[in-house]
Amino acid sequence: MTLFDRIKGLADKQGKNIKTVALDIGLSENAIYGWKKTKPKADDLAKVADYFHVTVDFLLGREGLEIINEPIDLAKLVDDRKVDWDKWVSFEGKPLSDDVKIAMKLILGKRLEDK
Template sequence: MIVTLAKRLRILRRQKGLTQQALCNELGLNRSTYAKYETGENHPEVETLVRLADYFGVSVDYLLGRSSSPDGRQDVDLPNEQLEFVRFIASHIDEAFFEEFDGSEEEMKEALMENLMFGWEQIKKYMERRRKGRGES
């Protein structure tokens, strides 16, 4: 759980273009304590976890890795084979995509993750349009 939390906090912060210090200033957190959240050395108290989720506009379940969807929804409308693929990727992201990057720059890994997240957002938008077209909510 901590590894997923650490990765997601780092990715979300960088997506907002913030340094750790800038984020901590906005939320009133100690930077060295927050840095340990992003490295997985420590984890936030429940109240801080909720504040971080609210700030980033995601669910606590997403931060903790209990959901692959930032809003925490689990009702993915995908065929079983595609759903199995999504679950595999979510649980094996490092092994599946980063193995060939061993020893390379961390930025390379982050760039790939950002591209994957962009693709995921596009898929979610498509699925939402499809649901609306069928009259589902």
């Protein structure tokens, strides 16, 4: 499996296409497609790894899937300015609907108030 194949697989799991991923991380829309024939810069590869919460070694095929687990402060989840819900929270790899996000925020907010 190539670098491009790994990135494509991760994008597919999140319901995104390669162009969207590239633009989301500040690359040109065809940059990742170009990696089929050329090697990416290290900092661009790190951006992709951070975006998908995997290691650069995984993208390069040096190890199995390793998701980087970062603790998320639940109090921040109720504030859209602090957490990108579409990036951090999903169900079976698919983004949550706006209704579900609102319900979760209301539940989390109430639970945090009850502490």
